[in-house]
Amino acid sequence: MIASSFQTTLAVFALIVLHVCALDTFKAAVYEHAVILPNNTETPVSREDALLLMNKNIDILERAIKQAAEQGAQIIVTPEDALYGWKFTRETIFPYLEDIPDPQENWIPCKDPRRFGHTPVQVRLSCLAKNNSIYVVANTGDKKPCNSHDSTCPLNGYYQYNTNVVYDSEGKLVARYHKYHLYRELQFDVPKKPELVTFSTPFGKFGIFTCFDILFCDPAVTLVQDFHVDTILFPAAWMNVLPLLTAIEFHSAWAMGMRVNLLAANIHHVRLNMTGSGIYAPHSPKAYHYDMDTNSGKILLAEVDAHPRTAPTYPAAVNWGAYTVGIQPFPLLKNSFRGFISRDEFNFKELLENAGNLTVCDEELCCHLSYKMLAKEENEVYVLGAFTGLHGQRKREYWQVCTMLKCKSTNLTTCGQPVETALTRFEMFSLSGTFGTEYVFPEVLLTKINLAPGKFEVLKDGRLVNKNGSSEPILAVSLFGRWYTRDKPLPISRTSDSAKNYLMISTLLGIIALQNIVMV
Numbered sequence: 244m245i246a247s248s249f250q251t252t253l254a255v256f257a258l259i260v261l262h263v264c265a266l267d268t269f270k271a272a273v274y275e276h277a278v279i280l281p282n283n284t285e286t287p288v289s290r291e292d293a294l295l296l297m298n299k300n301i302d303i304l305e306r307a308i309k310q311a312a313e314q315g316a317q318i319i320v321t322p323e324d325a326l327y328g329w330k331f332t333r334e335t336i337f338p339y340l341e342d343i344p345d346p347q348e349n350w351i352p353c354k355d356p357r358r359f360g361h362t363p364v365q366v367r368l369s370c371l372a373k374n375n376s377i378y379v380v381a382n383t384g385d386k387k388p389c390n391s392h393d394s395t396c397p398l399n400g401y402y403q404y405n406t407n408v409v410y411d412s413e414g415k416l417v418a419r420y421h422k423y424h425l426y427r428e429l430q431f432d433v434p435k436k437p438e439l440v441t442f443s444t445p446f447g448k449f450g451i452f453t454c455f456d457i458l459f460c461d462p463a464v465t466l467v468q469d470f471h472v473d474t475i476l477f478p479a480a481w482m483n484v485l486p487l488l489t490a491i492e493f494h495s496a497w498a499m500g501m502r503v504n505l506l507a508a509n510i511h512h513v514r515l516n517m518t519g520s521g522i523y524a525p526h527s528p529k530a531y532h533y534d535m536d537t538n539s540g541k542i543l544l545a546e547v548d549a550h551p552r553t554a555p556t557y558p559a560a561v562n563w564g565a566y567t568v569g570i571q572p573f574p575l576l577k578n579s580f581r582g583f584i585s586r587d588e589f590n591f592k593e594l595l596e597n598a599g600n601l602t603v604c605d606e607e608l609c610c611h612l613s614y615k616m617l618a619k620e621e622n623e624v625y626v627l628g629a630f631t632g633l634h635g636q637r638k639r640e641y642w643q644v645c646t647m648l649k650c651k652s653t654n655l656t657t658c659g660q661p662v663e664t665a666l667t668r669f670e671m672f673s674l675s676g677t678f679g680t681e682y683v684f685p686e687v688l689l690t691k692i693n694l695a696p697g698k699f700e701v702l703k704d705g706r707l708v709n710k711n712g713s714s715e716p717i718l719a720v721s722l723f724g725r726w727y728t729r730d731k732p733l734p735i736s737r738t739s740d741s742a743k744n745y746l747m748i749s750t751l752l753g754i755i756a757l758q759n760i761v762m763v
């Protein structure tokens with residue numbers, strides 16, 4: 244009797260321990276933050292003024308963190324640049340920076356605030372995590388002293404990095420990541436090589452990177468493929484670009500294509516087209532937010548699989564070219580025409596009938612579409628488009644894209660231009676392409692910039708198909724492929740002989756980037 248009850252107790256205890264050590268699911272939160280911007284980023288402010296502004300922003304993040312914790316979230320992600328905004332020079336960002344130590348130091352700033360000098364931002368973030376027993380993911384600036392023995396040391400004697408930090412529920416710094424693929428950020432330096440930052444928790448293994456990083460192989464793809472993380476933490480300050488690179492559209496597609504959880508927190512800044520955050524699972528978005536009508540922040544919460552690979556909903560691996568290998572191209576009628584999405588020249592073909600089968604090719608990439616519209620709207624025109632090649636003006640990243648999209652007007656010269664509303668519903672669509680890469684991200688964007696969770700899927704043979712009859716009117720259905728091994732390396736070597744050269748090159752790269760405002 245006693246033994247048996249002891250065993251029962253042990254068993255129950257073991258179950259509880261197991262439960263605590265390896266949760267099946269967890270509650271995730273992301274916060275889209277309407278950042279309070281500095282009045283002035285052209286002349287340096289004092290450290291006091293910099294702290295004043297950062298604390299105003301942290302006051303708002305604090306409310307979100309408390310709310311997330313009260314609703315049972317284990318982790319909250321906040322956006323890139325959420326403490327101070329953007330458009331700085333190296334000199335004007337400096338008062339906002341703190342030296343952020345290596346997580347191996349095992350530091351709990353909230354408990355030991357003086358250990359690494361004056362670090363009030365880190366102490367406050369750590370206390371928010373500790374006091375609310377929640378993992379907090381934030382983005383801030385790191386400065387690392389260097390000297391003249393280091394030939395690439397910048398003139399002011401500091402490397403300056405765009406940095407993500409993660410504090411665990413005890414307030415301990417558990418991750419620090421320096422952004423690698425900077426986007427028009429003259430104030431920051433590029434780390435010597437991409438950092439692969441992971442950490443483990445009772446609710447899965449996490450990887451982390453920032454904004455523009457998501458368009459490249461390292462560290463983004465490597466974290467998923469080689470480090471087998473369950474969930475990516477993704478602070479961003481993402482400017483939406485229709486029709487292919489709206490935040491919610493591309494980020495949800497990346498999670499599906501890579502078959503990983505992605506917790507994406509974007510800045511909210513309507514004038515710069517920055518909105519769109521989400522909690523994305525491999526099979527479908529769990530929660531998303533897109534709002535161009537108000538200036539308010541927004542918290543999102545959702546239950547997520549801790550180990551999506553072993554979950555019943557985990558999608559099968561896709562062989563992207565498989566379907567197209569087995570079929571004859573649909574008749575290549577001679578009515579295709581050239582058109583542009585941003586600066587990329589596509590081959591387009593109009594969807595002339597209510598229903599049909601179409602193929603359009605651009606060099607080695609052929610895109611196939613079968614479709615049936617519920618009704619063909621008089622004043623709406625859709626096209627099927629194909630593009631393969633180096634993207635944009637910089638011509639560094641190799642893209643392969645198949646897309647079916649609504650043109651801005653019935654004038655075919657407007658196909659590929661941003662359009663936000665549509666009326667045409669599709670009873671059926673099936674899109675596939677002869678991709679040379681295995682990195683293809685499936686996008687479906689509905690009228691008024693909405694996603695279609697659960698309404699489409701990717702079959703094992705690479706077809707992107709609708710799942711259950713007609714849905715809301717469609718803006719674009721796309722297979723966005725990235726062929727990383729065909730990317731062009733940076734035109735000028737990053738490591739130069741002198742700090743002066745280094746600065747000059749950064750400036751040059753910045754100018755090139757500036758000319759690319761809509762080019763991502």
Ligand SMILES: *[C@@H]1O[C@H](CO)[C@@H](O)[C@H](O)[C@H]1NC(C)=O
Pocket residue numbers: 279280281282296
């Ligand atoms: C910006 O300037 C206005 C007016 O001078 C002032 O009220 C406000 O506090 C300033 N904001 C910041 C972040 O310094």
Ligand SMILES: *[C@@H]1O[C@H](CO)[C@@H](O)[C@H](O)[C@H]1NC(C)=O
Pocket residue numbers: 367370371374
């Ligand atoms: C955390 O809690 C301590 C006391 O429990 C309090 O002194 C401190 O102000 C709190 N910090 C934050 C950032 O909430």
Ligand SMILES: *[C@@H]1O[C@H](CO)[C@@H](O)[C@H](O)[C@H]1NC(C)=O
Pocket residue numbers: 482483485514515516661
């Ligand atoms: C925002 O997006 C619209 C179209 O979607 C575009 O016309 C406008 O130029 C964009 N604004 C900025 C600041 O990029």
Ligand SMILES: *[C@@H]1O[C@H](CO)[C@@H](O)[C@H](O)[C@H]1NC(C)=O
Pocket residue numbers: 598599600613
């Ligand atoms: C498209 O092709 C499928 C088979 O591949 C065929 O069943 C269907 O009738 C075709 N649709 C049209 C409108 O030609």
Ligand SMILES: *[C@@H]1O[C@H](CO)[C@@H](O)[C@H](O)[C@H]1NC(C)=O
Pocket residue numbers: 654655656
């Ligand atoms: C279509 O737009 C182009 C360029 O905006 C213009 O030159 C052309 O006349 C338009 N065609 C029609 C049929 O309106």
Ligand SMILES: *[C@@H]1O[C@H](CO)[C@@H](O)[C@H](O)[C@H]1NC(C)=O
Pocket residue numbers: 711712
């Ligand atoms: C599928 O569509 C049918 C009819 O359009 C609808 O009744 C049903 O609820 C849908 N199922 C799902 C899972 O959306």
